[in-house]
Amino acid sequence: MAEQHEFGRQADNVRNAMRHFQKGLQVLAAGPADYYFDRIAEQLDMLFRRFSPFLPGSRVALKNTPDIKAGSGWTGSSHFLKAGARGTVESVETRGDQFEANVVFDEESWIDQQGQCQSVETKHTYNFLEGELNVLVRQPRSLSSELE
Numbered sequence: 787m788a789e790q791h792e793f794g795r796q797a798d799n800v801r802n803a804m805r806h807f808q809k810g811l812q813v814l815a816a817g818p819a820d821y822y823f824d825r826i827a828e829q830l831d832m833l834f835r836r837f838s839p840f841l842p843g844s845r846v847a848l849k850n851t852p853d854i855k856a857g858s859g860w861t862g863s864s865h866f867l868k869a870g871a872r873g874t875v876e877s878v879e880t881r882g883d884q885f886e887a888n889v890v891f892d893e894e895s896w897i898d899q900q901g902q903c904q905s906v907e908t909k910h911t912y913n914f915l916e917g918e919l920n921v922l923v924r925q926p927r928s929l930s931s932e933l934e
Contacts, residue, residue, distance in 0.1 A: 834878055838885045839916050843925030844875040846889060849918055860912070865903070866893045867912065872922070876911050885916045 814822065840846055848871045854864045873891035880886060888911040895903045 834885075838878050839924070840875045840878060840885070840887050840919065840921050841925050842875055842877055844887075844921055845872065845923040845925070846875055846887060846914075846919040846921055847872045848914070849920055852918070862896060863894070863910075863912070865897060866891060866895055873912075875925070879913075881913075881915060887914055887916070887919060888912070889914055889919070 835841065848867065848869055851869045852860070852867055854860045854867065860867065871891055871893065873889040875887045876890050877888045878885060879888070890909045890911055894906050894909045896906060898904050
């Protein structure tokens, strides 16, 4: 008996999902999907331009030295991730109710076995929330091109 009840609940879930899917198709049928996605991209671009403290291309600096725990993925970066370290915002996202910058740092490097600082060939991005960065230059580059 329990199995029949479970199958009935699954059928209700599928039926409910199909109703939502049909509503979505009705919206898309009113015009080409590209129109709706273009409008969403424009609206997102406007909101980020207006409210984000930084944009792709902005120059930023760390406000404080991050608390990097031993064994974390950033342990090998602790020698250059210091207060004042400068970088360029690669992209902007949100996390919860804050903006988050993906930053490429100017002085990214690694320490070899002899303790010598070596430059990296391909730089990484490091994610920081808006309160963790000082904006040096806010670059107004379009976000829409990054969404394509």
